Amino acid sequence: MRKEGEKFLYESEFKALNAAKIDYAVCGGLAVILYGYTRMTADLDLIVSLKKQNLENLYNILIGLGYRLRIPIKKDVFIEREMLEKLADEKNMKVVSFQSTEDPMKVIDIGVNLPRSQEILKRKKYLKIDGFRVPIISIDDLIKMKEDLGRPRDMVDVENLKKIRQEK
Template identity: 30%
Template sequence: MGLYDDVYAAFEEAEVRYVVVGGMAVVMSGHVRATVDLDVVVDLDPEAALRAMQALEGLGLLPRVPIALTDFADPQVRESWIRDKHMQVLSFFDPDHPAREVDVFVAYPLDFDSLTAGAVPTRVGDRTVPVAAKHHLIEMKRVAGRPRDLEDIEALQRLMERGAGP
């Protein structure tokens, strides 16, 4: 069983629309590199966002910051986190396995419908997981612009040139 199989299963069971992004998505797209955390973009419709929070809570994952998980479902609260705290993701950790971390974007980094429509169904264990398309990952990583992101962009471009999937 993979480190995040239970997260994918919980999102599926709760009918949470989501897309895997970040380093894990780069690895799932075919680039071998170390990564530990799982970055996801979830549907931020209030009811869907609440289901996502409940799914993570049900797995025993805890937010790194002291918040009521219902606050994540409130667009105005999320906007204040972005404006006042410069928050990009809400991080969850597993108290039983500290290396396990799930980062949930508090705002859409790209148009969500485009992100989900372009997501590549990727087999992970016994389920299919929606992984951001390489061109979407490149777009997101250009905005982030950290050295690791620039390396990922180069790797993703090489994969695209070799015709290694969308």
């Protein structure tokens, strides 16, 4: 729970991504929380359009906000969909992580190995939090994504998300 006057975690990041018109949506643990199931998460998982201009703008914004890549790849690799997909296949990599240099606990994971990402982005929803909009993948897509992962934590999330979906 936030204290009165306390900023929403990742608020600056959301506002910067929105201002730059980045095509993205929240997925993962924070999405589960935003749909109404209280649980712990430290990172911010995003699904993004893998179009070159979107990736380049995303990279520039995150670097400008004081984030650094956690793996040694250069910008020209990050902004090329084919290179990212090749890297994902070769290294069995699901995300590219950016870590804040100011607060090492703040990590943004960009999904790079997600099938149907464009379709998922077309179905995203928007939640208004403290006067700004947060794009979030649909609850159905979140359930499917969590089921596909199949880890114990994800299956708990699936169970709770299905209850939330039923109540709406």
